[in-house]
Amino acid sequence: SPIAPPAGEDRESIAENYLTQLYGLPKQASFDAEKRVMSGMSLRLKEMQQFFRLKITGKLDEETLDVMKKPRCGVPDVAA
């Protein structure tokens, strides 16, 4: 049977898609760009956590992930 991807990878993927669509995170162009993207992701996570009045950590915690999984409007939360 197929092997399920590690849970952490799935979480990162959800967060990256969410922040790309709604918080202007640039799409990851290559492996070399990964560090820059992670830095950008932390900034976007802080923006998102501030908007939703979550604890601002810049890290993908369970509370932040739960908000990302909620059904929502597809319009960005910040001016785009």
Added chain:
Amino acid sequence: YSTFQGDYKWKKHALTYRIENYTPDMSVAEVDDSIKRALQVWADVTPLRFTRIYRGTADIMISFGVRDHRDGYPFDGPDGFLAHAFPPYEGLGGDAHFDDDETFSYRTPQGYNLFLVAAHEFGHSLGLEHSQDPGALMYPTYVYRDIDTFALPHDDVSGIQSLYGPNPDV
């Protein structure tokens, strides 16, 4: 509340809307009624008035689509993004698109209530951005509310009246 940065508001009060297609989840009459009432939510508190047209280009074009529906902002299948709408400007501005991979409903908590989703999207169509107030209609995440007792929350009233002023008929 928050409004789009820039001068994103309609320069007229008489706006038109057109329903381009329908979801199979509800009857045509149910969709028509949900859309009409969702616009009326905003008309009740502003000078804005909405007239339905059946052909040609309306200020607010309303459609149901899935995945890549050719506006550069593809939907993502069931759940996740339910709909989106563009702020007021000529062309695509004001238009509201609903993800037809969702299950929309008329008067039940099952599925996503089309009236509630549409009322939120029309807030964008008129110039409102997302609100940080969890009780506001313009909060970005979907929350079911009893539509029989629905009243536009104060935050949304303040937001839309900051753009268009109050309803002169009230």
